[in-house]
Amino acid sequence: MNGLVSWLDERTGLLTVWRVVFERKVPRVNWWYTLGSASLFLALMQAVTGILLTMYYVPTPEEAYNSIQYIMNEVAFGWLIRGIHHWGATLMVLTVFLHMLRVFYYGAYKYPREVTWVTGVVLLLTTLGLGFTGYLLPWNQRAYWATAVGTSLVGTVPLVGEFLLRVLRGGTELSFLTLSRFFGAHIWILPAILFSTIGVHLYLVIRNGISYIPRRDE
Amino acid sequence: MLRLALMHISRICYNPAIFADLRCGTKLRFTMDWRSDYYIGRREFVASVAGILGALITLLVGLPIIGYLIAPALRASGVAGWVSLVPLSMLQPGIPTPCSFSRLKQTGWKRMQMTRTVYALLRDSGDVTVLSDICTHLSCKVRWSPERSVFVCPCHDGIFDREGAVLSGPPPRPLDRFDTKVENGQLFIYVED
Numbered sequence: 001m002n003g004l005v006s007w008l009d010e011r012t013g014l015l016t017v018w019r020v021v022f023e024r025k026v027p028r029v030n031w032w033y034t035l036g037s038a039s040l041f042l043a044l045m046q047a048v049t050g051i052l053l054t055m056y057y058v059p060t061p062e063e064a065y066n067s068i069q070y071i072m073n074e075v076a077f078g079w080l081i082r083g084i085h086h087w088g089a090t091l092m093v094l095t096v097f098l099h100m101l102r103v104f105y106y107g108a109y110k111y112p113r114e115v116t117w118v119t120g121v122v123l124l125l126t127t128l129g130l131g132f133t134g135y136l137l138p139w140n141q142r143a144y145w146a147t148a149v150g151t152s153l154v155g156t157v158p159l160v161g162e163f164l165l166r167v168l169r170g171g172t173e174l175s176f177l178t179l180s181r182f183f184g185a186h187i188w189i190l191p192a193i194l195f196s197t198i199g200v201h202l203y204l205v206i207r208n209g210i211s212y213i214p215r216r217d218e
Numbered sequence: 219m220l221r222l223a224l225m226h227i228s229r230i231c232y233n234p235a236i237f238a239d240l241r242c243g244t245k246l247r248f249t250m251d252w253r254s255d256y257y258i259g260r261r262e263f264v265a266s267v268a269g270i271l272g273a274l275i276t277l278l279v280g281l282p283i284i285g286y287l288i289a290p291a292l293r294a295s296g297v298a299g300w301v302s303l304v305p306l307s308m309l310q311p312g313i314p315t316p317c318s319f320s321r322l323k324q325t326g327w328k329r330m331q332m333t334r335t336v337y338a339l340l341r342d343s344g345d346v347t348v349l350s351d352i353c354t355h356l357s358c359k360v361r362w363s364p365e366r367s368v369f370v371c372p373c374h375d376g377i378f379d380r381e382g383a384v385l386s387g388p389p390p391r392p393l394d395r396f397d398t399k400v401e402n403g404q405l406f407i408y409v410e411d
Contacts, residue, residue, distance in 0.1 A: 048279070052286060056326070070327035076289040077282035084279070 020206060027212035032106075035099035036205070039123075042092040043194065046130075049085040050187065057137070059183035061176045064139035089131055096127045107218075108211040116204040119197050126194045133186040139179060147182070148174050296323045296411040303348070303405045309340040314349065314362050314369075314380055321409065336396065337362060337369075338405060339380060348407050349382045350394040360393065369393065 009015040056075060058067040071078035100120065103109055109117035136147040151174065155165035170177030258266075304317045314337035323332045337349045349369075353360050358373035368385060369378035377385040382393030396407035 045279075048283075052283060055287065066327045074289070074327070076285035076292075078286060078289070080282050081286055 024206060024209065026210055029210065029213060032098075032102040033210065035095050035102055039092060039095045039099055040198065040202075042088050042095060043198065045084060045088050046092060047191065047195075049081050049088065050191075052081050053085055054187060059137065059179055061139060061179060064137065064179060068138050089134060093127055093131055096124050100124055106211060107214055112208050113204070113211065116201060116208065119201045119204065122197050123194065123201060126190055126197065130186060130190045130194065133182040133190065136179060136182045137186065144174065147178070151178075290326065293324075294411065295325060296321060296409075298408070298410045300399070300406045301409050303336070303407050304338060306340065306346070306400060306403050306405055309338055309346070309405075311340045311342055312380075313364075314339045316351075316362065317348075335359075336407065346398050346400070346405060347381065348396040348398050348405070350396065352394065353389060354384075354391045354393060355387070355389040 005015065053071065056067055056071050056078070058064060068082070071082050073079075103117065103120065109120075132147075132150060135150075136143045151165060151168045154168055155161045157164055166172055168178075169175070170181045301319050301321065303319055304315075309315050316335050317338050318333055318335045320331045320333045322329050335351050337351060339347045339349065341347070351359050351361075353371040353373065353376050355371065355374055355376050358371050360369040360371045360376070360378060362368075363370050367380065369380075369382070371377075371387065371389070374388050376387035376389040378389070378393050379385055382395065384390075384392060396409070398408075399406045
């Protein structure tokens with residue numbers, strides 16, 4: 001064990017990485033500081049379960065609903081995989097939001113952590129985008145009308161609203177193109193943004209260290 | 219039982235050989251032997267609890283994933299049975315005649331009409347052989363070539379004669395045959411799936 005670790009360490013610097021990432025000094029903090037890790041864990045769970053769901057899910061108006069019924073009722077543990085993805089999504093929005101509140105109320109966004117905050121905002125918006133695009137995919141009544149309403153909101157933007165609406169829906173109407181592009185955004189574009197931004201976010205957290213709980217006179 | 223478990227845990231906790239591996243950083247380089255090194259510290263305790271919980275969660279999700287992935291392989295897609303193929307009078311003696319039939323098959327959440335082609339060979343003696351059109355090499359579809367009077371597989375040049383025997387190429391065995399029966403001049407074959 002030790003031999004393997006030192007063999008790897010000599011060639012990769014693994015122990016240094018381990019020390020920098022996991023043995024860095026942290027101030028005495030409380031449970032609110034675990035929300036970032038909780039969000040990260042949920043993001044990874046969403047990735048794993050989401051990848052698994054694409055094995056059976058078919059993003060077309062004819063098949064989407066039936067394929068999800070198949071996952072829920074026929075595939076072994078399909079209910080579990082989809083259940084984790086469904087509830088994990090809700091929980092992730094919650095943890096990311098609470099994480100933002102923690103950072104906000106402790107003033108942890110201040111110098112030198114402004115860039116961490118900005119990447120965090122990107123992560124929050126991306127998470128909401130994932131929730132919004134994922135909501136359409138079951139292609140049931142609730143999904144359809146929620147997306148009809150949600151995309152219509154974009155149409156109210158002055159001047160470019162009508163254009164943005166068509167970009168979002170892939171046309172003027174909610175159609176198979178909307179489902180297809182929401183699927184693409186949900187499984188490729190947004191996760192790519194999410195995980196690369198998580199990389200930057202984590203780098204900054206490790207580089208700058210985490211803030212301590214502000215004292216009464218600060 | 220609990221006492222036994224606790225004894226076991228304490229033996230692990232005081233076993234330097236195990237925790238020498240877990241310790242890294244300063245202690246790894248600081249070779250002096252302290253008695254306290256052999257006790258489990260808070261840091262090590264938290265690390266192993268986190269490790270055990272992580273392993274449990276991985277197992278809890280990981281095992282169902284295996285079932286999830288192999289699920290479709292475990293269900294039958296069709297039902298075996300006799301299928302009406304063609305009236306015997308339609309067959310030309312001595313020449314394999316392509317005959318198509320459709321069956322409802324369950325694929326995932328859909329029941330679909332799947333059409334297959336087989337070759338029926340009526341011999342001069344009056345008995346019938348029905349050959350599968352699936353090459354025994356790597357399951358491409360063979361085609362009867364009237365000019366050459368052989369079955370040709372387009373993928374790797376497998377050649378079969380009119381009885382399905384291999385003439386040349388990579389196929390390891392003759393074309394598969396169906397069980398047949400004739401009722402009121404109508405040819406039936408037994409389809410397994």
